[in-house]
Structure formats: C-alpha cells, structure tokens
Amino acid sequence: MTPSVRRRPLQVQWRRSLAAGSVAVVLVAGIGAVSAGAAQAAPARTLSAAPVAADTGARITAETKVGANAVDITIASPSLGKSVKARILLPKNWTRGAQATWPVLYAFHGGQDDYTSWARNTDIEAWALKYNVIVVMPEGDDGSYTDWYNYGKGGTPKWETFHTAEVRQLLERNYGAGALRAAIGNSSGGAGAISYAARHPGLFKYAASLSGILSMRSIGMPAMLMFTNASNGQDPFAIWGIPWADDANWAAHDPYSLAPKLRGTGIFFSSGTTGRPGPGDPDVAPWDIGLLSEIAIGANTREFKKRMDALNIPHTAHIYGDGRHNWPAWIREAGFIWPTLMQSIGARKV
Template sequence: MVQAGAGTPSRRTMTRRPRRPVSRTMPTVATAAVIAGALLPLTATTGTADAATLAKADDGASIAAYKWLNKTKTAFDITVESPALGAQRKVRVLLPKGYRFSSPKAWPVVYAYHGGNDSYVSWTRSSDIQSVASKWGVMVVMPEGANGSYTNWFNYGKGGTPRWEDFHMKEVRQLVERNYHAGASRAVMGISSGAEGACTYAGRYPGEFRFAACFSGVLSMSLPGIPALLMYTNTKPGVDPNAIWGIPRVDQANWDAHDPVKLLSKVRGTRFYVSAGNGTPGPFDKPGTAPWDIGYLSEKAVNPTVQDFAKRARQLHIPITAHMYGPGRHSWPYWKREMHTAWPQIMKAIGAKPVR
C-alpha cells in the first residue's frame, strides 16, 4: 500500500575500514573466540567488518559494515551483503539495557517492518519505538524492505532476485542471531505493506513467531478489488507488478501461497493483534483534508481485509485481538498509537521483562 506521510529512503553511504582499533564497539570473532563461543569487540565508531570475523548466513550473506547511531551504543546500523537481493541493504538494530557483546545471553527480539515508499529508518524516524523498547529487555531489528512486497519475486515463474522473503527470514535472522545474540523468542510487527509481510511470514514459517502485530495491512488478498489495488500500488517506474506474485488468476496458486488469510491454517503458536481505521477523518487528521486523500482511500481499502483475516482466525480458534478503531487514515499517528496498545501483549508473548 502507498503509505501516507512516508519519508524518502536514505541513500546508502560508504564506510571506511578503521586503521587501528582504539576503543570498544562492535563484536569481532577471533579464532580462539570462535572455539570458546565468545564475541570480542571491534573498536571504531564506524567501520567495515572483515568477512572472516563475523558469522555468515547459510547462503553466504555477510555483515559488510556497521555504524553506531548514539553515544550510549544502544542503536546501530549494519550493512548486509545479500545474495538474496544481489546487493547491499541495511538493517537498523536497537539493543536493550544491560546488553553485552561478550555475554552469551540470547535476547527476545521484535522484527519491525516498514511500509511502501519507505525504508529501514521508518520506525525510528516516525515513531517512538526507541524510547518504548528502551524500557524492556528486548532487541528490535528493522530491516530494509524497499518496495519489495515482502516476498521472493515470482518473475513469471523464473524466480531469482529480488528475494525479499529470504533476505528477511533467512539472511537477516541468521546474521543477528549468530552475531548479536538475537534469540528464538521472536515477535514480528509491521505497518501497511509491512503488516502484510508480518502476517504472511507468520503463516509461511509456522512456529517462528510467538506474536504478530499487523497495523493497516492488506491481510486478505483475494477480496473483490484487492488484486487490482495491489497491482496499481505496485506499479512504479521500472517495476513490473506482474513480476511480484504473478498475474492475478493466471498465477493464482502463487498469490494464494502469499495471502495472509489463506495461510492462517498453517499458523502454529502465534498470537495476533490486527487493526485498521475506516478511512474517514479521525482525531489525528488535519481538518479539511480532502475525502479523496490517498491516506483515507488506502485505509478504507484495507479495512475489510483486516476484518476478513480476523474472522477467519476466530473460525480457526487462533488467538487474535482485532482493533477496528473507526475514523482514521493510513498514516503514522494511528500506527504509533496501535504500537503502544499492542506492545504489552508483544512483550508478554516473547517473555521480555521491564528494565530499570
């Protein structure tokens, strides 16, 4: 979906290899540390990780660079060399209070996905997730999703890049678990197309997530008008929308294989929180906003898909909270509120504890 109020994805910047270590920062793994299972720190605020020092993903994806974002060293960006995408892409990571690279402790983790026309910086730029997460013993991982629709592109049955699902569910997950102590107690959260991705992954990877929070996503892809809407919103310069899931009806099996509502029967051990407005003026909207505003139209379109998803989940006796909050458009003020509402449920599901 087109996300109202989305920022422009930041340009990828090059980072230089530090000349000589001088202070404690990110982890490297020396030969002895590999044997001992410990992580030792790299030492520059911004640097390039030697491929031999950090564990790789199964497909060879590696951490090519990192950058601290604050003096307290609780937030950093990593650059992933991704075979699944055939390019480098970034991931933002928030660390909990008391985190130690040298400690083997595994932390509960929330994977947070952004919406269309945005980037991995979306959550920290447009919400207070950093402040909220800092009060809990939890990691937050926010990977780049671009306009990839959170799927391995069909490409007319030929497959190949981009494989966004593999990037998120294999490369990123394995890299943060193997190098930064992200644990197996996982939750996933998303807004707009990221919400669709969160609910899709929960169905395609049974048992991987204990909780999925999905705000204003298309959660039922075959409702009348929805395939055409998805094709329209994915039509961008240089992008063939038929390459994503295939041609509607012609490649229906692939559409069905990525439809959140049709994947509910495969869900195992995941609780859901889903929400949407109805696309009419709400408390966070500017007075006088035209009724044909893209934020109103988008929310009006996703609303019935969220209701259909919730109905099917209840039929299958899957634990779900559905907050259909009435007036509101497809925009961050509502998603920020929904994050605050869902957050205690997420923390309880993954066993994260408050910190002082």
C-alpha cells in the first residue's frame, strides 16, 4: 500500500477490535499501488454479433476499443452477481473469427486497484505486442482471488470461478484464446496467480507472483489479511472464514499449504526484504506503509521458498533487498520474468 492508494471507510462493526493489532495494521500487505488514471476510453458499444456465453451464463455485453490492439469488455457475471470489465490486449495478427488460437497471459492486479492497473502503471501493451500472445487483465476488485466462504454458505462473489472459468471460457469462445496459459500478478494478484495454479493443476504453464503473500497462515498473516480487507469496507471473515475456526478453508487457499500441487507448473516469486527504498522508489519516511509491508512480505516469501525447497519443487525466486511495495519494483521483476512467461506458453516474437 502506498500514499496514492484510495482509502475506503471501514463499514464493519468490529473494526476496532481488529485495529488493536497495531503491528498487523502497519505491516498490512496485498495492496497494489495506484497511479494516474487511464486515458479517456471511447463509449462502450454493444457487440453486433452475439458472443458465446460461458457455462455459467456469463456473457459479454459490450466491447470498447481503447487502443490499436486493446479492447475493454463488459462481462455480466452470475458468479459475481454484477457486471465488471476486463482489458484484452490482442496480437498484431489477431482477426475476429479466425480458426487460429493464441497463447494467453493473465495479469492480475493488487488490492484497491482495478483491471486497468497493469496498463496504467507498466508498458505491458508494448511488451505484449512483441509476441503473438493475448493478454487479459480482468477485474479483481478487492475480492482476494477466491470464491467467498460467506460463513460456510458460499454464494457471491465467486472471484475464483469468475477468473478461472467465466473469463477463460469467454476468451476461448470469442477471442481465440488457446489452452496454453500463464499468469502474473502483483501483491494480492500475485498470491492469486499462485493459488489458482495450485488449485487448478494444469490451468497455467507458469505462474509468477510479485510481492504476494504466499503463506497465508503464518504467524500474523491472518490478522494482516483481515485488517486489509476490513479497511476495504468488507467483512473479512466472509472471505476465507474465521481463522482457526475455519482453518481447513484457509489451508485450501493457502499457497504454502497447496505447494505440492505446484509440481509441474513453472513458478516465479519475488519480494523485497529490507524495508528501504529501491531504485525508482519515492523518497518516503522509514515508517511508510509501502516499506514496512514489504518487510513482512519478504519474510513470508522466504518461508514459502523453504517450503518449495523442502518439497524439491523447481522454481525461480528473487528475494532482493531494497524495494518498496510499489510499481517500480514490480516493473523490474515483471520485465525479468516476461521472456520466461512467453516461452512457457510458446508465444513467439513477432
């Protein structure tokens, strides 16, 4: 979380009890940095030909061209109970209705951000245009990349179903997305990428996490995650359940617990450790939340690496020193792993 993150009022009765854990408050993680707004998009238009729906009935209701090779789509999602957007970057040789298929990269955003985050903060469109790849950046809201537990009742929002089933099927049935997929995410989006890869073996050839929490049940982490979501105006107990009381559901979504299921998937994860600014970071006070949060995430990342080493699961880790929980660090890490992501899904340079 950085000073540019949009702050939302707490809307839950018990927020003060969570705030009592002041250390957890300071070390809160899973928040993506937000920069200047995106360029004004053209008005959305209804598609002339009826797009093919997903198995759940999710459907594309509008498409807006926002760049030479970029479109925003509006998805009416039964899994979410509302309509949200996704941005799609299409390869140069893409044509509607073609019989060919293209490899796909999913780019997941962090908390208090949206589907435009990667496009606003990086040169992902330029990176993508160098390859014959489709890049999809779906809305993740503050959904924590999971189907919400809702005190054991289930129901909406089902963010995992939205991403892994609805968005996937809509891309495959309407934009020529193929079966070779990879995922990258920053902050909570990074945790989502690794969690999805473990919970859906074979879905992704490669998954990359940039400063994501990869050991959710470590000491202090449940409090951090709950406070983060409470600060977003949510009931955090509704997401994965109550820690300890609903530990089985927490474990079922925890990359550390799910690590054995990552065997066979290419894995990359990175984070800072020192709590000091890195190259390109703003000049902020030592107690800046973006610096302090990366200390906690760095320790968490080291714990996850030990788990992967113990299981003898191949992976690439870059646990660096200086670097804030913000885009300058994530741009460097994304640039480093981008060629590997492209190679893993057979995306050729053009």
